[in-house]
Amino acid sequence: MRKSSRLKGSGYLVSSVSVVLLGVPALKSAQDEPLMLAFMLAGMLLSIVGMALRWRSHRVAATRE
Template sequence: MRQASRLKGGGYLTSTISVVLLGIPALKSAQDDPFMLVCLLAGMILSVTGMAMRWRSHRTSQHRRDREIRTAALNLNENDSH
Protein backbone atom coordinates (compact mmCIF):
# COMPACT_ATOMS: atom_id res chain seq x y z
CA MET A 1 0.00 0.00 0.00
CA ARG A 2 2.85 2.38 0.83
CA GLN A 3 4.49 1.80 -2.55
CA ALA A 4 1.26 2.74 -4.33
CA SER A 5 1.07 5.90 -2.23
CA ARG A 6 4.66 6.82 -3.11
CA LEU A 7 3.97 6.23 -6.79
CA LYS A 8 0.89 8.40 -6.66
CA GLY A 9 2.85 11.16 -4.91
CA GLY A 10 5.63 10.86 -7.46
CA GLY A 11 3.09 11.20 -10.25
CA TYR A 12 1.65 14.38 -8.76
CA LEU A 13 5.15 15.79 -8.26
CA THR A 14 6.08 14.95 -11.85
CA SER A 15 2.92 16.64 -13.13
CA THR A 16 3.64 19.74 -11.05
CA ILE A 17 7.18 19.98 -12.39
CA SER A 18 5.91 19.52 -15.96
CA VAL A 19 3.44 22.40 -15.53
CA VAL A 20 6.28 24.67 -14.45
CA LEU A 21 8.62 23.51 -17.22
CA LEU A 22 5.96 23.95 -19.90
CA GLY A 23 5.01 27.33 -18.47
CA ILE A 24 8.54 28.76 -18.63
CA PRO A 25 8.78 29.02 -22.45
CA ALA A 26 5.12 30.06 -22.66
CA LEU A 27 5.84 32.99 -20.35
CA LYS A 28 8.16 34.51 -22.96
CA SER A 29 5.44 34.74 -25.59
CA ALA A 30 2.70 35.66 -23.10
CA GLN A 31 4.55 38.53 -21.46
CA ASP A 32 3.68 40.90 -24.33
CA ASP A 33 -0.06 40.44 -23.79
CA PRO A 34 -1.26 41.04 -20.21
CA PHE A 35 -4.44 39.00 -20.73
CA MET A 36 -2.50 36.00 -22.03
CA LEU A 37 -0.02 36.31 -19.17
CA VAL A 38 -2.82 36.29 -16.59
CA CYS A 39 -4.46 33.30 -18.29
CA LEU A 40 -1.18 31.38 -18.37
CA LEU A 41 -0.32 32.08 -14.75
CA ALA A 42 -3.86 31.34 -13.57
CA GLY A 43 -3.85 28.05 -15.51
CA MET A 44 -0.51 27.04 -14.03
CA ILE A 45 -1.61 27.92 -10.50
CA LEU A 46 -4.94 26.12 -10.87
CA SER A 47 -3.27 23.03 -12.28
CA VAL A 48 -0.77 22.78 -9.44
CA THR A 49 -3.49 23.55 -6.87
CA GLY A 50 -5.69 20.80 -8.31
CA MET A 51 -2.86 18.28 -8.07
CA ALA A 52 -2.17 19.33 -4.47
CA MET A 53 -5.85 18.90 -3.62
CA ARG A 54 -5.96 15.43 -5.19
CA TRP A 55 -2.81 14.43 -3.28
CA ARG A 56 -4.29 15.72 0.00
CA SER A 57 -7.51 13.82 -0.71
CA HIS A 58 -5.50 10.65 -1.33
CA ARG A 59 -3.58 11.07 1.93
CA THR A 60 -6.79 11.74 3.88
CA SER A 61 -8.37 8.58 2.47
CA GLN A 62 -5.23 6.59 3.23
CA HIS A 63 -5.15 7.81 6.84
CA ARG A 64 -8.84 6.93 7.23
CA ARG A 65 -8.23 3.40 5.90
CA ASP A 66 -5.21 2.93 8.16
CA ARG A 67 -7.24 4.08 11.17
CA GLU A 68 -10.09 1.66 10.30
CA ILE A 69 -7.63 -1.22 9.99
CA ARG A 70 -6.06 -0.38 13.38
CA THR A 71 -9.49 -0.11 15.01
CA ALA A 72 -10.59 -3.45 13.55
CA ALA A 73 -7.38 -5.09 14.76
CA LEU A 74 -7.85 -3.66 18.26
CA ASN A 75 -11.46 -4.86 18.35
CA LEU A 76 -10.38 -8.30 17.20
CA ASN A 77 -7.70 -8.46 19.91
CA GLU A 78 -10.21 -7.30 22.54
CA ASN A 79 -12.69 -9.99 21.54
CA ASP A 80 -9.98 -12.67 21.59
CA SER A 81 -8.92 -11.76 25.15
CA HIS A 82 -12.43 -12.21 26.57
Protein backbone atom coordinates (compact mmCIF):
# COMPACT_ATOMS: atom_id res chain seq x y z
CA MET A 1 0.00 0.00 0.00
CA ARG A 2 1.37 3.40 -0.92
CA LYS A 3 2.06 6.10 1.65
CA SER A 4 -0.54 8.48 0.18
CA SER A 5 -3.19 5.76 0.42
CA ARG A 6 -2.41 5.17 4.10
CA LEU A 7 -2.47 8.90 4.72
CA LYS A 8 -5.91 9.28 3.11
CA GLY A 9 -7.23 6.30 5.05
CA SER A 10 -5.93 7.80 8.28
CA GLY A 11 -7.60 11.10 7.44
CA TYR A 12 -10.96 9.42 6.90
CA LEU A 13 -10.57 7.52 10.17
CA VAL A 14 -9.74 10.70 12.09
CA SER A 15 -12.77 12.42 10.53
CA SER A 16 -15.03 9.54 11.52
CA VAL A 17 -13.78 9.60 15.10
CA SER A 18 -14.29 13.38 15.23
CA VAL A 19 -17.93 12.94 14.17
CA VAL A 20 -18.47 10.64 17.14
CA LEU A 21 -16.60 12.91 19.55
CA LEU A 22 -18.62 15.95 18.47
CA GLY A 23 -21.87 13.99 18.63
CA VAL A 24 -21.40 12.68 22.17
CA PRO A 25 -21.96 16.04 23.93
CA ALA A 26 -24.96 16.74 21.68
CA LEU A 27 -26.59 13.49 22.78
CA LYS A 28 -27.38 14.95 26.20
CA SER A 29 -29.46 17.81 24.82
CA ALA A 30 -31.05 15.70 22.07
CA GLN A 31 -32.25 12.95 24.44
CA ASP A 32 -35.29 14.98 25.44
CA GLU A 33 -36.51 15.28 21.85
CA PRO A 34 -36.83 11.92 20.04
CA LEU A 35 -37.00 13.48 16.57
CA MET A 36 -33.90 15.60 17.19
CA LEU A 37 -32.08 12.54 18.55
CA ALA A 38 -33.02 10.52 15.46
CA PHE A 39 -31.83 13.30 13.13
CA MET A 40 -28.57 13.69 15.00
CA LEU A 41 -27.81 9.96 15.03
CA ALA A 42 -28.77 9.64 11.35
CA GLY A 43 -26.50 12.57 10.49
CA MET A 44 -23.60 11.06 12.39
CA LEU A 45 -24.12 7.68 10.74
CA LEU A 46 -24.46 9.14 7.24
CA SER A 47 -21.32 11.21 7.71
CA ILE A 48 -19.30 8.15 8.72
CA VAL A 49 -20.78 6.03 5.91
CA GLY A 50 -19.95 8.81 3.43
CA MET A 51 -16.33 8.87 4.57
CA ALA A 52 -16.14 5.09 4.33
CA LEU A 53 -17.50 5.21 0.78
CA ARG A 54 -14.99 7.90 -0.22
CA TRP A 55 -12.17 5.80 1.25
CA ARG A 56 -13.43 2.72 -0.59
CA SER A 57 -13.66 4.59 -3.90
CA HIS A 58 -10.09 5.78 -3.38
CA ARG A 59 -8.94 2.21 -2.79
CA VAL A 60 -10.71 1.00 -5.94
CA ALA A 61 -9.11 3.78 -7.97
CA ALA A 62 -5.68 3.03 -6.47
CA THR A 63 -5.84 -0.62 -7.52
CA ARG A 64 -6.55 0.40 -11.12
CA GLU A 65 -3.42 2.54 -11.37
